[in-house]
Every structure is written in C-alpha cells, then in structure tokens.
Amino acid sequence: MLTIDEIKAKLKAADTCNKQVGREAAVLLPLITINRELHILFQVRSLALRAQPGEICFPGGKIEPSDHDAKAAAIRECTEELGIDESDISVIAALPPVHTPQRTFIFPFLAEISSIEDISINDAEVDSWFTIPVAYLLSHPPLQGYMNITVQPGKGFPIEKIANRDAYEGRIYQMPEYFYEYNDYIIWGLTGRILKHFLDMLEP
Known part of the structure; x- marks a missing residue:
C-alpha cells in the first residue's frame, strides 16, 4: 500500500512542473531594445518544413531528454535557430503554459536579447525574422475569431x-x-495566444 511519503517522492522525481519530456515544447518570447524602443522578435518558419511552413512563431521547439528543463530547451532552440549566443539571452520569467489541441503543452519564457547584430538563421528551420514594437501591439488589439x-x-x-x-x-x-x-505579417494560433497572454499582463 502506498504511503503519502512515497507519493511525494514519486511526484518529486517526475518533476512535472519543470521538465516535460515527450511531445511538449518550450519557446522564448524575446524582447529587444531597438532605438530605445522595446520590440518583440518573431521568426518565419522555413518553407521546406513539413509542419506549418511559412508561419510565424517564436524561437523554440521540442523539449529533449538532454535538456535540464523547459527553460533550457527554449534557450537551446533559440541559439540553434537564430544563432544567438546563449550569453546574450537573459530569461526574465516563465509565462503561463499553453495547452494545445494535441493535449500537449508549450512552456513559454519571457527573455531579453541583448544583441541581434550577430543573428545567423538556420535555413533548415527559419526563413526570416522580424520585430514589432511592443507599443504598436498594445495599441492595435487583435482580431478575434x-x-x-x-x-x-x-x-x-x-x-x-x-x-x-x-x-x-x-x-x-x-x-x-x-x-x-x-x-504583411499575420500572427495567430499558439503564437497569437502566447502573445496575447503577455500583452494582457502589461495592461493596467
């Protein structure tokens, strides 16, 4: 018969809140200061990808068993996709996880990127990147369907x-x-939901 201490030990070992290995993913919502104005960085998925080619997303991807936790996975994916050095990435906070229709979770993290001068995209995964001022997004509410x-x-x-x-x-x-x-960009889907969660947090 299980005891409460055994149950606690099992849950602690699973570390379900910090490390989700399987189909779960982690992304960074990157903040960048350009000409003294705060921007958010987005990337366009490679047209050669089988899943969502050409769609707009945040840097990120699947959490691998080798990742220490979801935050580590998000940072690793950002360095692999955009060539940004890990030393230029400073994670500020975790954002609310997003539940997907496939019954998996995406774990977003708000981060500051200190420099974008050395961005070198991975052509196999990323077609291009761009930024949008936070002030613009706050003053232009999304269409809702x-x-x-x-x-x-x-x-x-x-x-x-x-x-x-x-x-x-x-x-x-x-x-x-x-x-x-x-x-000419349309941001929607899971990226749109993560973005809205973040922008809602900035409202008074």
Whole structure:
C-alpha cells in the first residue's frame, strides 16, 4: 500500500512542473531594445518544413531528454535557430503554459536579447525574422475569431457506460483565436495566444 511519503517522492522525481519530456515544447518570447524602443522578435518558419511552413512563431521547439528543463530547451532552440549566443539571452520569467489541441503543452519564457547584430538563421528551420514594437501591439488589439473543435469518441471509448452519453457524441467546443496584423505579417494560433497572454499582463 502506498504511503503519502512515497507519493511525494514519486511526484518529486517526475518533476512535472519543470521538465516535460515527450511531445511538449518550450519557446522564448524575446524582447529587444531597438532605438530605445522595446520590440518583440518573431521568426518565419522555413518553407521546406513539413509542419506549418511559412508561419510565424517564436524561437523554440521540442523539449529533449538532454535538456535540464523547459527553460533550457527554449534557450537551446533559440541559439540553434537564430544563432544567438546563449550569453546574450537573459530569461526574465516563465509565462503561463499553453495547452494545445494535441493535449500537449508549450512552456513559454519571457527573455531579453541583448544583441541581434550577430543573428545567423538556420535555413533548415527559419526563413526570416522580424520585430514589432511592443507599443504598436498594445495599441492595435487583435482580431478575434473562433475555431470549432468537434469531440467524437474514438475506438475503444466505452460511451455506453457513461451517464449523459448524448452530451459527449459530436459535441462542439469553440476555441478563441487571435490575429495580430503588422505590415504583411499575420500572427495567430499558439503564437497569437502566447502573445496575447503577455500583452494582457502589461495592461493596467
């Protein structure tokens, strides 16, 4: 029979809050000062990628077993994708994790980049990069739409055993989506949600 101390030990060993290895990912929301004005750096995914080619995202990617934690993964991915030296990256704080439709999590971290002069993109992953002033984003609220997600029990789901089964067959949920426009760029999806979380924190 398990004791409370054994349960505590198992959860501590799992370190579920600090290290998520599997399909989970981590990203940096990079702040940069340009001409005394605060900007956010974004990157455009390579057109050669199979997943979301040409879409706008933050530096980041999958958390690997070799990463000490989610923050380390976000920093590593940023150095690999943009060629920014780790010494030029200063993590300020963790932002709220984002739950994805695939039932995984993305762990965002707010960071300051001290210099962008030596950016050298990894062409295999990144097509280009750009920045947007924070003041512009705060003064231009996003367009808001909704994505319909239909819940349909899959193979092996014992729908006949649960109460109120009709409420779970073909049920439709609406997920809000936010669209930020800047010049010819459209920022939306998970990146848009992370960005909105951050900007909402700056509002009075």
